Amino acid sequence: MNLTAWLIGDDTESILDDLTAPNGHPPAQIWVPLDATTETGSRLGRYRSAWAERTTDGEQWVDFAVPADTILEAVGAQALAHPKSVTYGSALLSDVQTRDGVLMAKVPRFFSTVATEWTLEQVGQDPLLTKLGKETTSTTVGELNLKGSFRKATGEPGLVIDHRGPQLFQRDQHRYYNVSGYTSTSRILTGIRQLPPETPIRCAWCAD
Known part of the structure; x- marks a missing residue:
């Protein structure tokens, strides 16, 4: 699995489905x-x-x-x-x-696809970390150790998905993007911090 994705909020799995090209x-x-x-x-x-x-x-x-x-x-x-x-x-x-x-x-719904398959089972590196230091594939924003999970410069999620859609990580510029523009990693993190603490967040692994 070559891409780690964060799914933030409800009903984001369907978005990842639309980013998948089976076979x-x-x-x-x-x-x-x-x-x-x-x-x-x-x-x-x-x-x-x-x-x-x-x-x-x-x-x-x-x-x-x-x-x-x-x-x-x-x-x-x-x-x-x-x-x-x-x-x-x-x-x-x-x-x-x-x-x-x-x-x-x-x-496709978002023009591009990023994977041929994906899973919520931990089959790759860089899972989420809770504030108690536990590695997990699923938690809430309130329980998430955001800084520890993001692993800046070493293990940022390659894809972030929320109710608005996906943003892909551009590693050489250290920012995320979609067709509407670029978003700095700091803005991504600030947006997550501002979500209600009960908001679910999951980690998925994608294969090309």
């Missing part, structure tokens, strides 16, 4: 246009969508890159995509259609 097949849930161009500023020029077909193990796929503004408009602010560039994805050719004259691909 490498991403769930097809939302239509996103592939014929898109995004203005990015004077020197950067314009980001353009691009796509190409391929055949793998007898299946026909379309690989594509879509600008952030297009993803933001089609999927929403919690899409798991880079906020200032293009994000890559893949869809079965059967999930790519021309609709109302626009070439579109049907993508």
